[in-house]
Amino acid sequence: MEKTIIPIGPYHPLQEEPEFFLLTVEGEKVVDIDVHIGYNHRGIEKLSETKTFDQSTFLIERICGICSTSHPFAYTRAVEDIIPIEVPERAKYIRTIIAEGERIHSHLLWLGLAGHFLGYNTVYMWAWKLREEILDVMEILTGNRNNYAMFKPGGVRRDIKSEDIPVVIKKIDSIVSTLEMLKKAVIDDPVLHARTKGIGILSKEDAINYCALGPTARASGVARDLRKDSPYGAYDKVEWDMIVTHNGDVFDKVVVRVLETFESIKIIKNCLLNLPGGEIDANIKDIPPGEGIGFIEAPRGECFHYVKSDGTNRPVRHKVRAPTFMNLPTYKATVIGEDISDATIILAAIDPCYCCTERMTVCNTKRKKIYNGKDLIKLSREKTEILRNKMGVK
Amino acid sequence: MSIKLKALLKSPWVFHLSTGSCNNCDIEILDCLTPRFDIERFGMLLVGSIKHADVLLITGSGNRKSMERAKRLYEQIPKPCLVVAVGECALSRGMFIHSYNCPVPIDKVIPVDVYIPGCPPKPEAIIAGVVKLIEKVRKSTEKK
Ligand code: SF4
Numbered sequence: 001m002e003k004t005i006i007p008i009g010p011y012h013p014l015q016e017e018p019e020f021f022l023l024t025v026e027g028e029k030v031v032d033i034d035v036h037i038g039y040n041h042r043g044i045e046k047l048s049e050t051k052t053f054d055q056s057t058f059l060i061e062r063i064c065g066i067c068s069t070s071h072p073f074a075y076t077r078a079v080e081d082i083i084p085i086e087v088p089e090r091a092k093y094i095r096t097i098i099a100e101g102e103r104i105h106s107h108l109l110w111l112g113l114a115g116h117f118l119g120y121n122t123v124y125m126w127a128w129k130l131r132e133e134i135l136d137v138m139e140i141l142t143g144n145r146n147n148y149a150m151f152k153p154g155g156v157r158r159d160i161k162s163e164d165i166p167v168v169i170k171k172i173d174s175i176v177s178t179l180e181m182l183k184k185a186v187i188d189d190p191v192l193h194a195r196t197k198g199i200g201i202l203s204k205e206d207a208i209n210y211c212a213l214g215p216t217a218r219a220s221g222v223a224r225d226l227r228k229d230s231p232y233g234a235y236d237k238v239e240w241d242m243i244v245t246h247n248g249d250v251f252d253k254v255v256v257r258v259l260e261t262f263e264s265i266k267i268i269k270n271c272l273l274n275l276p277g278g279e280i281d282a283n284i285k286d287i288p289p290g291e292g293i294g295f296i297e298a299p300r301g302e303c304f305h306y307v308k309s310d311g312t313n314r315p316v317r318h319k320v321r322a323p324t325f326m327n328l329p330t331y332k333a334t335v336i337g338e339d340i341s342d343a344t345i346i347l348a349a350i351d352p353c354y355c356c357t358e359r360m361t362v363c364n365t366k367r368k369k370i371y372n373g374k375d376l377i378k379l380s381r382e383k384t385e386i387l388r389n390k391m392g393v394k
Numbered sequence: 395m396s397i398k399l400k401a402l403l404k405s406p407w408v409f410h411l412s413t414g415s416c417n418n419c420d421i422e423i424l425d426c427l428t429p430r431f432d433i434e435r436f437g438m439l440l441v442g443s444i445k446h447a448d449v450l451l452i453t454g455s456g457n458r459k460s461m462e463r464a465k466r467l468y469e470q471i472p473k474p475c476l477v478v479a480v481g482e483c484a485l486s487r488g489m490f491i492h493s494y495n496c497p498v499p500i501d502k503v504i505p506v507d508v509y510i511p512g513c514p515p516k517p518e519a520i521i522a523g524v525v526k527l528i529e530k531v532r533k534s535t536e537k538k
Contacts (some may be wrong), residue, residue: 010460010463011411011412011444011463011467012442016410016412016417016420016421016423016424017412017415017417017420018412018413018460018463038459039412039413039414039457039459039460039463040412040414040415040454040457040460041414041457041459041495042414042455042457042490042493042495042496043490043493043494043495043496044490044493046493046494047489047490047492047493050492058489059489062416062418062488062489062513063416064416064417065415065416065417065418065419065420065421065514066417066418066421068416068418109421112428124428125428125429128424128425128428128429129428129429129430131428132425132428132430145422145514145516146418146421146422146514147418147513147514353417355414355415355416355417
């Protein structure tokens with residue numbers, strides 16, 4: 001059969017970010033897929049080198065608006081790893097609370113968008129209405145709906161007031177009942193079953209081979225969660241369960257995310273009730289030369305930061321690896337062989353975040369040579385030599 | 395008032411264009427559609443194609459790759475149209491002003507009618523901005 005190429009994007013109604021998909025189809029079947037990104041690239045890793053360690057936190061927050069806690073969390077852990085320093089207990093709890101609040105809002109946001117992609121706008125409206133409640137909670141705790149600016153190397157920037165805690169707990173309890181309803185409506189819905197069950201299956205082997213992370217991997221039966229495997233913050237001090245399902249299709253990814261929001265609510269409540277007293281900041285003075293890594297479980301999977309310091313107040317190298325970077329290639333395993341009509345939801349099922357993933361590589365094409373420092377010095381010496389000979393200088 | 399402008403102000407359909415943003419502004423724009431803010435009651439609707447739009451909402455810091463596309467999209471929008479820049483990035487490139495990939499502010503490339511500051515602006519601010527823009531256009535045409 002004849003192959004047709006369907007271009008989608010970069011500006012399309014499907015997702016709020018610009019990205020470009022090339023679907024090669026034979027009739028209705030997708031036989032190949034290619035993703036072009038780069039419409040969101042802002043050169044954050046390079047910019048981070050021009051800012052001080054404290055200023056960078058705000059920049060890192062703006063890598064991605066949805067994971068605006070995960071990135072600073074991983075970054076501050078990397079900076080603390082250079083020194084190394086232990087964060088005060090209270091700060092750990094507050095960090096955990098904020099990170100889980102973000103997980104809830106991110107999962108609900110995805111659930112809404114997934115409903116929207118399926119043409120099921122009721123879910124979209126419901127989920128986003130519920131998300132507003134969580135944003136209210138975050139506004140009470142941090143003063144901001146998004147971009148919370150709570151993190152700093154060594155602790156947190158703002159304390160949780162004790163009079164806010166009962167208000168927040170009451171609000172969270174009211175969210176649970178609505179969430180229960182939403183869960184029943186989504187998980188038991190025959191229409192959603194028909195559209196998502198058995199579609200875009202990522203097998204366990206593929207999940208491991210492609211190094212899938214987070215809910216994408218957990219939906220395929222890979223029981224990996226940094227919060228359990230390598231606990232940080234207050235995750236080892238509160239009770240919660242890791243959600244793992246085994247089918248790997250889109251429906252299971254929905255289930256994992258919906259059930260995870262309940263666990264997050266549990267964690268937030270536990271942390272708020274057991275919030276220890278004391279300092280919230282370890283008051284870091286100097287950052288010695290060295291390297292540090294920070295990793296946390298973001299809503300989409302493991303988020304990894306590497307920071308190198310040379311003893312000044314600015315990082316000399318900052319490397320970010322966002323979870324979508326690893327999850328994106330699983331398209332090759334999930335989309336190929338499916339119908340075009342299902343491709344949209346499968347593309348969305350990993351909860352892609354392209355602005356986290358954008359990076360730039362300088363490629364060595366045939367025409368242009370790329371020079372490094374040594375080459376430049378060599379060139380410069382050669383030229384000086386030529387000039388000397390020309391002018392007859394010895 | 396010309397009939398074109400009158401029709402445009404009655405129910406402005408909005409197209410949203412992201413030129414290298416952090417997603418937050420885009421999500422706050424989508425938020426305006428959802429039950430709590432519900433801009434559809436003012437006749438505003440987010441449309442999927444630029445050819446159906448009356449208002450262009452631009453977010454993001456204008457990165458090299460997407461700015462070319464943005465220019466092309468601006469040429470496709472039916473005129474008269476209104477352009478709204480949402481967020482600090484779209485105003486002045488905000489945090490990314492020194493980046494190698496964000497060479498010029500958006501309003502050097504596309505004429506902007508209204509600026510909505512904030513990082514990200516709250517949905518209330520976005521709605522207020524669009525309403526102010528409509529008021530302004532209505533007043534300026536009524537005087538003539
Ligand atoms: S203005 Fe702020 S929130 Fe909006 S896209 Fe830019 S960095 Fe993100």
